[in-house]
Amino acid sequence: MKRLYKVELATKLADRVYEYWIHAPQVAHHARAGQFLILRLHETGERIPLTISAVRGDAVRVIFMAVGKTTEELATLRAGDSIKDVAGPLGKPSEIGKYGTCCVIGGGVGIASTPLIAKELKEAGNHVIGIIGARSADLLILEDEMRAICDELYITTDDGSKGVHGFASDALKGLLNERTINRVWIIGPAIMMKVTSGVTVPYGVKTYVSLNPIMVDGTGMCGSCRVTVGGETKFACVDGPEFDAHQVDFAELMQRQRIYTSQEKVLLERFAE
Ligand code: FES
Missing domain, CATH: 3.40.50.80 (Nucleotide-binding domain of ferredoxin-NADP reductase (FNR) module)
Known part of the structure; x- marks a missing residue:
């Protein structure tokens, strides 16, 4: 039987912003800066991509804002509760080097x-x-x-x-x-x-952004996280999530994020009933 992932610590940091430490050794032991994980609360739950914010021993920290049905539901968890699946670390790590x-x-x-x-x-x-x-x-x-x-x-x-x-x-x-x-x-x-x-454009400084399009599978198969970078289609989950900021088509990213807003609102209202 698949193991569950325990919430070790749940703290409210600000209005609707929560910090969770989750026991997930396979993620914690391999996580690097810039990577993310996808969690699913239960068998029928939606997948939630969250950046890995910190690592301590066998636990990883995620921080999220409760803004939709799934994150509102996530925010109801307390220390000791369990999460069905935690997959990761996903995505490419940040391009860390000695730059000055x-x-x-x-x-x-x-x-x-x-x-x-x-x-x-x-x-x-x-x-x-x-x-x-x-x-x-x-x-x-x-x-x-x-x-x-x-x-x-x-x-x-x-x-x-x-x-x-x-x-x-x-x-x-x-x-x-x-x-x-x-x-x-x-x-x-x-x-x-x-x-x-x-x-940073006029200064010619290489700049990275971490893109947050809608993600579903997180493995490059579903295409929901596609973004345009340097005129090419990329999948944020496997090619990113970090990209050269000066090459990103932000207008397209924001337009695609908006497509889901109305669907999300309906789901949230249902969850709140
Ligand atoms: Fe499905 Fe990236 S989330 S391809």
């Missing part, structure tokens, strides 16, 4: 992906600058953790309730005007990644 100065940027719940990338870049001998941004101070997550990993950390909030009043893109622009940055990673909502990666 690297900037790792997280927006909103996308901040979840930043500690592992920053940690591996630091271990590779880079000077690591973190920028984390959220709509407001109460939605900012992992500040202490990023401060401990990064050489420098900058905070931005859209409403000015913490750090610099503005967007991560503003903080990045300021840094690029002052000094040389050799590589940039950006993880967040599609529009935030589009705008922020646009900032």
